[in-house]
Amino acid sequence: MITVKKVNKRYGEFRVLDDLSISFPKGKVTSLIGGNGTGKSTLLGVVSKLLNKDSGNVFVVDQDISDISSKEFATRLSFLKQSNHTHIRLKVRELVCFGRFPYNRGKRMCSEDCCIVDRALNFMELEDIADKYIDELSGGQRQRAYLAMVLAQDTEYVLLDEPLNNLDMKYSVQIMRTLQKLAKEFGKTVIIIVHDINIAAYYSDYIAALKDGAIKYFGKTEEIIKPEILKEIFGLDFEVIQRNGKPVCLYYN
Amino acid sequence: MSLNKDILRTFLFVLLFAVLVIASLAIGVKQISWLDFTNWQNSEAPVFFISRIPRTVALILAGVGLSISGLIMQQISLNKFVSPTTAGTLDAAKLGILISMIMLPGMASLYQMGFAFLFTVLASLVFMQMLKRIQHRSLIYIPLLGIMFGNVLAAIGTFFAYKFDIVQNMETWLIGDFSKVLKGNYELIYISLPVVALTYLYANKLTTLGLGKDMAKNLGVNYDLIVLVGLICVSLTVSAVMITAGAIPFIGLIVPNIVSLFYGDNLKRSLPITALFGAILLLFSDIISRLIIYPYEIPIGLTIGIIGGIIFLVFIGKRMRYA
Numbered sequence: 001m002i003t004v005k006k007v008n009k010r011y012g013e014f015r016v017l018d019d020l021s022i023s024f025p026k027g028k029v030t031s032l033i034g035g036n037g038t039g040k041s042t043l044l045g046v047v048s049k050l051l052n053k054d055s056g057n058v059f060v061v062d063q064d065i066s067d068i069s070s071k072e073f074a075t076r077l078s079f080l081k082q083s084n085h086t087h088i089r090l091k092v093r094e095l096v097c098f099g100r101f102p103y104n105r106g107k108r109m110c111s112e113d114c115c116i117v118d119r120a121l122n123f124m125e126l127e128d129i130a131d132k133y134i135d136e137l138s139g140g141q142r143q144r145a146y147l148a149m150v151l152a153q154d155t156e157y158v159l160l161d162e163p164l165n166n167l168d169m170k171y172s173v174q175i176m177r178t179l180q181k182l183a184k185e186f187g188k189t190v191i192i193i194v195h196d197i198n199i200a201a202y203y204s205d206y207i208a209a210l211k212d213g214a215i216k217y218f219g220k221t222e223e224i225i226k227p228e229i230l231k232e233i234f235g236l237d238f239e240v241i242q243r244n245g246k247p248v249c250l251y252y253n
Numbered sequence: 254m255s256l257n258k259d260i261l262r263t264f265l266f267v268l269l270f271a272v273l274v275i276a277s278l279a280i281g282v283k284q285i286s287w288l289d290f291t292n293w294q295n296s297e298a299p300v301f302f303i304s305r306i307p308r309t310v311a312l313i314l315a316g317v318g319l320s321i322s323g324l325i326m327q328q329i330s331l332n333k334f335v336s337p338t339t340a341g342t343l344d345a346a347k348l349g350i351l352i353s354m355i356m357l358p359g360m361a362s363l364y365q366m367g368f369a370f371l372f373t374v375l376a377s378l379v380f381m382q383m384l385k386r387i388q389h390r391s392l393i394y395i396p397l398l399g400i401m402f403g404n405v406l407a408a409i410g411t412f413f414a415y416k417f418d419i420v421q422n423m424e425t426w427l428i429g430d431f432s433k434v435l436k437g438n439y440e441l442i443y444i445s446l447p448v449v450a451l452t453y454l455y456a457n458k459l460t461t462l463g464l465g466k467d468m469a470k471n472l473g474v475n476y477d478l479i480v481l482v483g484l485i486c487v488s489l490t491v492s493a494v495m496i497t498a499g500a501i502p503f504i505g506l507i508v509p510n511i512v513s514l515f516y517g518d519n520l521k522r523s524l525p526i527t528a529l530f531g532a533i534l535l536l537f538s539d540i541i542s543r544l545i546i547y548p549y550e551i552p553i554g555l556t557i558g559i560i561g562g563i564i565f566l567v568f569i570g571k572r573m574r575y576a
Contacts, residue, residue: 089514
């Protein structure tokens with residue numbers, strides 16, 4: 001379980017995170033929703049130790065993350081940022097192999113490492129393009145390659161910032177199913193930022209809605225997906241209908 | 254299939270390298286008879302051991318060192334156009350040597366190299382700080398900034414050179430030249446050997462830098478430490494080459510780019526080829542420099558400047574189309 005306690009973070013005068021507290025339930029998929037600039041990415045950045053916080057604490061189980069060495073941290077929590085623009089020319093398989101770096105520290109891959117890499121490639125249907133360079137792939141293929149890398153990192157906590165960027169509907173659904181499976185079958189705690197409210201509503205166990213750098217609402221999906229809450233968060237009129245026991249939001253008008 | 258092609262290509266590179274080494278040893282004003290080396294006259298052996306071998310060794314080590322320096326800088330800066338030439342590193346080394354000449358004239362070259370090293374490390378750190386502050390990470394913008402930074406350092410150097418009346422002296426550092434390499438004055442360049450070994454040892458960690466700072470940190474890499482190790486490696490190599498042969502532009506820029514096209518950026522794989530190709534290009538350019546107005550020679554800095562400049566322009570055109 002990840003617990004965030006009274007975390008503050010400001011850029012200049014602007015308070016990005018304002019006394020934010022939340023506990024992410026273990027073994028569940030939690031989606032962060034909210035408009036642009038509400039602090040979602042910053043929150044994940046602070047939790048993954050990539051950004052320094054001004055005050056407050058983040059705990060993994062009972063351990064403060066600032067007490068965990070970065071080497072150990074990398075075997076427990078992985079974070080995939082929104083954009084990974086580099087001009088590096090690695091083959092897909094090489095990239096996924098780097099997901100094992102926290103375990104082998106860049107030395108030889110053991111057979112277990114190779115096994116996990118193969119499984120990740122298979123899971124993301126990347127075998128056919130495993131020997132292609134990532135800078136020659138389409139945006140969606142590259143995104144899947146990075147996701148395979150995160151899978152290979154095989155951490156208890158998986159944080160993803162808009163993982164569905166660049167993906168078509170088929171792969172979006174496939175990724176979300178994979179994340180569900182990671183939570184249900186392997187007990188992993190998944191925290192994602194999603195912009196498609198219907199994807200969030202269908203696939204996540206919990207939803208946290210952010211506004212002005214604080215958690216405005218947090219609860220089980222069905223408690224959050226309500227017209228009045230969504231209106232407050234997004235400033236749009238919503239209609240929520242039920243289909244096969246799952247909420248679907250309509251907001252185009 | 255592709256593995257065989259890789260092996261064949263690598264084999265051809267090694268063969269080419271061997272041919273160039275032999276040519277480099279053989280070419281010179283003094284004719285050396287190869288077939289009958291047991292009968293070498295008193296004058297042939299010294300030429301071979303005092304001039305030819307040191308020169309060829311210096312060329313190889315400079316080529317290896319500079320191309321790997323370029324590769325490291327490109328991994329760190331996430332920019333394919335950053336290299337000792339385009340990040341002010343060469344100018345910083347020059348400035349360091351100049352300052353040492355002014356402050357402590359007649360100092361041993363080891364100390365001059367120390368100064369060059371100090372200045373290149375400082376300049377690299379300053380350049381990295383500038384990169385950190387720039388949000389606008391366009392492919393061309395950063396090397397442009399580096400070139401401007403280098404020009405500022407060069408201007409400071411020229412100012413002091415005028416003031417202390419050593420402009421002539423400084424000119425010798427401006428254009429790289431291997432004709433003065435002789436036994437006894439080139440040995441500092443061996444410093445690039447342990448640097449290359451260290452780079453290979455750190456190859457995987459240096460590759461993670463190329464994935465970006467956040468990704469490297471996510472993988473548990475001590476980012477700042479690895480960047481520092483990389484910058485120190487680069488500074489040592491560039492200073493050693495500068496002391497031995499002067500400024501040799503473009504090697505660190507074009508060699509890693511060409512190799513990356515065929516072998517990718519996984520340093521475990523591309524590092525040996527980059528080193529080999531750097532040596533090949535420098536040996537080749539040196540042979541051209543020695544032959545073009547035989548029995549005189551033109552400085553290698555000039556030859557490389559022309560060959561490298563053309564290749565660089567071709568690359569800019571190509572990369573811009575994709576970027």
